[in-house]
Amino acid sequence: MLExxxxxxxxxxGKKAADNVTLTVESGDIYGFIGxxxxxxxxxxxxxxxxxxxxxxxxxxxxxxxKTEPIECKKITAYIPDNPDLYENLTGIQYLNFVADVFxxxxxxxxxxxxxxxxxxxxxxxxxxxxxxxxxxxxQKVAIISALIHNPKxxxxxxPFVGLDPxxxxxxxxxxxxxxxxGTAIFFSTxxxxxxxxxxxxxxxxxxxxxxxxxxxxxxxxxxxxxEAFLEVYDEK
Amino acid sequence: xxxSLLLKTMLLSTSLRNIYKHTTDKxxxxxxxxxxxxIICLYAMIVGYSFSMCVGYGMIGLIDAVPGxxxxxxxxxxxxxxxxxxNGYLFNFKEYDMLMALPFEAGTVAGCKFLYMYIKSLxxxxxxxxAMLMGYGIYAHPPFVVYIIWVVLSFVLPLIPMLIxxxxxxxxxxxxxxxxxxxxxxxxxxxxxxxxCFSFRYIVDALFKNGKVEETLEKxxxxxxxxxxxxxxxxxxxxxxxxxxxxxxxxxxGVSVILFSIVFNIVGKSYRRINSALTSHVxxxxxxxxxxxxxxxxxxxxxxxxxxxxxSTVYMTNAAMGEVxxxxxxxxxxxxxxDKIVKMVTQDAPFDSSILQPxxxxxxxxxxxxxxxxxxxxxxxxxxxxxxxxxxxxKKKIYQGKMLFNMYLTxxxxxxxxxxxxxxxxxxxxxxxxxxxxxxxxCAFSTAWGCMCGIKFMRLDWENEVExxxxxxxxxxxxxPNMFVVMGLVVLVVFLGTxxxxxxxxxxxxxxxxxxxxxxxxxxxLLSKDRA
Numbered sequence: 001m002l003e004x005x006x007x008x009x010x011x012x013x014g015k016k017a018a019d020n021v022t023l024t025v026e027s028g029d030i031y032g033f034i035g036x037x038x039x040x041x042x043x044x045x046x047x048x049x050x051x052x053x054x055x056x057x058x059x060x061x062x063x064x065x066x067k068t069e070p071i072e073c074k075k076i077t078a079y080i081p082d083n084p085d086l087y088e089n090l091t092g093i094q095y096l097n098f099v100a101d102v103f104x105x106x107x108x109x110x111x112x113x114x115x116x117x118x119x120x121x122x123x124x125x126x127x128x129x130x131x132x133x134x135x136x137x138x139x140q141k142v143a144i145i146s147a148l149i150h151n152p153k154x155x156x157x158x159x160p161f162v163g164l165d166p167x168x169x170x171x172x173x174x175x176x177x178x179x180x181x182x183g184t185a186i187f188f189s190t191x192x193x194x195x196x197x198x199x200x201x202x203x204x205x206x207x208x209x210x211x212x213x214x215x216x217x218x219x220x221x222x223x224x225x226x227x228e229a230f231l232e233v234y235d236e237k
Numbered sequence: 238x239x240x241s242l243l244l245k246t247m248l249l250s251t252s253l254r255n256i257y258k259h260t261t262d263k264x265x266x267x268x269x270x271x272x273x274x275x276i277i278c279l280y281a282m283i284v285g286y287s288f289s290m291c292v293g294y295g296m297i298g299l300i301d302a303v304p305g306x307x308x309x310x311x312x313x314x315x316x317x318x319x320x321x322x323x324n325g326y327l328f329n330f331k332e333y334d335m336l337m338a339l340p341f342e343a344g345t346v347a348g349c350k351f352l353y354m355y356i357k358s359l360x361x362x363x364x365x366x367x368a369m370l371m372g373y374g375i376y377a378h379p380p381f382v383v384y385i386i387w388v389v390l391s392f393v394l395p396l397i398p399m400l401i402x403x404x405x406x407x408x409x410x411x412x413x414x415x416x417x418x419x420x421x422x423x424x425x426x427x428x429x430x431x432x433x434c435f436s437f438r439y440i441v442d443a444l445f446k447n448g449k450v451e452e453t454l455e456k457x458x459x460x461x462x463x464x465x466x467x468x469x470x471x472x473x474x475x476x477x478x479x480x481x482x483x484x485x486x487x488x489x490x491g492v493s494v495i496l497f498s499i500v501f502n503i504v505g506k507s508y509r510r511i512n513s514a515l516t517s518h519v520x521x522x523x524x525x526x527x528x529x530x531x532x533x534x535x536x537x538x539x540x541x542x543x544x545x546x547x548x549s550t551v552y553m554t555n556a557a558m559g560e561v562x563x564x565x566x567x568x569x570x571x572x573x574x575x576d577k578i579v580k581m582v583t584q585d586a587p588f589d590s591s592i593l594q595p596x597x598x599x600x601x602x603x604x605x606x607x608x609x610x611x612x613x614x615x616x617x618x619x620x621x622x623x624x625x626x627x628x629x630x631x632k633k634k635i636y637q638g639k640m641l642f643n644m645y646l647t648x649x650x651x652x653x654x655x656x657x658x659x660x661x662x663x664x665x666x667x668x669x670x671x672x673x674x675x676x677x678x679x680c681a682f683s684t685a686w687g688c689m690c691g692i693k694f695m696r697l698d699w700e701n702e703v704e705x706x707x708x709x710x711x712x713x714x715x716x717x718p719n720m721f722v723v724m725g726l727v728v729l730v731v732f733l734g735t736x737x738x739x740x741x742x743x744x745x746x747x748x749x750x751x752x753x754x755x756x757x758x759x760x761x762x763l764l765s766k767d768r769a
Binding site: 011046049050051052053054070071074075077079081084085086087088089090091094098099101102103128129130132133 | 239242243246249250251252255256259260261262331332333334335337338339340341342343417509510512513514698700
């Protein structure tokens with residue numbers, strides 16, 4: 001579903017934020033992307049969702065190139081940034097309707113999906129309020145609902161659990177599992193290794209823009225905890 | 238379809254009506270009503286100013302010049318307004334990630350951003366144009382069809398200058414995006430371009446006049462024609478009004494539409510690359526712990542304000558433009574000579590330039606006082622407001638720091654320009670010292686008045702900093718009365734200077750300005766009691 005081939009992102013003076021990143025996320029995978037702050041996770045994620053321009057390498061989503069067919073890619077992708085900058089002066093429901101309109105979701109389907117997810121995340125009552133009045137967690141929940149509204153084939157999340165309450169974190173994990181069972185590919189960055197270990201079937205570790213190791217959880221941990229394996233690999237390379 | 242959806246959502250997301258409808262915060266609602274009242278007053282001011290200008294032209298038999306003046310006025314306003322907003326609306330905007338991750342073409346996003354700017358600023362252009370139409374109607378008695386043409390073309394007239402402005406903004410952003418310090422490069426290029434635009438009029442004049450022709454008020458229609466020959470849309474508008482020429486109407490509309498497609502086709506192609514470069518920041522990771530310096534609280538806040546100003550191209554080009562222009566005015570006056578500058582600006586009007594001497598501080602204040610950082614800075618705290626709110630310092634210190642920074646910024650430029658102009662105009666030393674004191678008093682007034690407007694109309698929930706810097710009720714309330722009053726004061730002091738000693742005039746205005754500055758400062762201190 002997602003294929004990143006030799007992707008590099010350089011700045012004007014030649015420094016590389018991402019260096020020759022290659023990885024593949026299959027349908028049904030929950031792929032964790034782990035690394036320190038500033039390792040290049042968000043730079044890679046922003047390139048995948050078509051926000052960040054890049055010159056080297058290729059990124060394909062369901063066979064479409066992000067560079068040459070960005071609209072085709074975006075139609076089947078959903079992105080949840082780490083700090084969602086939503087339209088603050090719209091109400092939650094106005095924003096969700098805007099996204100549903102963009103993806104041409106029928107009135108019946110959007111009603112059904114908004115209600116389903118808003119009920120799960122317990123924000124139905126707040127949908128009529130301005131987003132500016134929401135807490136960070138509530139904004140994150142609206143961003144998550146807006147990402148799920150069009151049943152994406154690829155879900156890309158940047159630090160999705162930051163700011164969510166324990167129940168919402170649990171709910172999001174459940175949703176990710178359900179989507180994965182239905183064949184959706186999920187690619188997300190996180191700092192929380194416990195979550196990654198329990199949730200993901202595949203992991204890639206990035207350090208200073210380079211993938212230092214990747215594979216299934218079993219391959220990477222080899223009997224240790226992910227935390228131990230991560231620290232071992234990270235300090236080594 | 239998607240264009241209209243995106244545009245509609247952009248408008249809705251910044252609509253005061255939408256906030257009013259959905260907020261339960263009574264204070265916020267009251268602020269919205271106050272903003273509406275303020276905006277209506279400003280529209281009324283523009284209408285009143287434009288209409289009275291038409292009446293003036295009508296009374297001296299120059300009503301035929303009004304369509305040209307209207308076209309030039311709207312075009313200039315549209316060009317300047319758009320240029321200052323391009324970076325911030327089109328590039329470097331907050332919700333870039335959210336929009337670009339949705340299935341929109343880059344050109345669609347850019348085009349919608351442009352149309353958003355157009356719709357948001359249209360009421361300003363229409364206020365000017367319709368007021369002039371009223372005046373023109375009263376004095377020229379045109380046929381009914383002229384009213385229809387005028388109204389229709391009023392909607393079209395701002396498009397071409399806006400597109401030209403956007404294109405220049407795009408070129409600057411494109412060049413800047415290639416550099417490591419893209420923000421600084423963008424700021425410098427923007428300043429250079431604005432200065433070029435300001436001097437463009439004189440370059441064109443010099444080309445036409447070649448030192449031979451004396452242009453005076455009576456030749457204004459001829460001058461409009463010349464502008465129409467250089468900038469064709471003005472000519473098309475004038476011909477459409479005066480001759481009701483269909484070809485001119487079609488040209489104006491057609492060229493606007495074609496230019497829109499061309500510009501956004503070009504912008505769309507590099508849109509993602511430019512925004513990627515402008516929003517990406519390199520980390521050097523090479524800092525070594527060095528000896529740190531302790532500052533006073535007020536100075537620390539002032540320094541924070543300095544970093545905020547220099548860190549944003551939009552803020553810098555808007556708030557520091559006046560200082561740059563004042564500096565250049567000082568240098569140019571010193572090099573070329575006060576008399577020659579006065580002759581250039583007044584189109585060789587036959588009068589003694591020394592009568593302008595008492596107006597020197599006000600002329601410089603016109604530039605320096607255009608925007609005070611204190612108007613924007615309370616709102617610019619935005620989501621960072623909690624930082625200053627949670628600091629263990631008295632509330633008034635925060636505003637004192639903000640005001641101190643504006644004084645640091647304005648006073649040196651004010652004094653420099655006054656000294657340069659005074660030397661060039663051969664102003665006696667005592668008068669020069671008084672002008673310098675008056676200059677400082679004016680800076681203090683601008684600082685305190687700006688802070689008062691900034692606190693009164695503080696808005697923290699903005700989507701884009703341009704909303705605060707260019708569109709906020711606080712800025713409008715600060716800027717327009719300030720500008721109009723200063724223009725009036727220039728005329729008044731020149732008039733008074735013909736029969737009162739210039740020193741006496743300066744002393745009187747030092748006292749008045751100081752009292753007003755003190756009063757505004759007092760109000761700021763009162764306002765900061767219940768705000769952090």
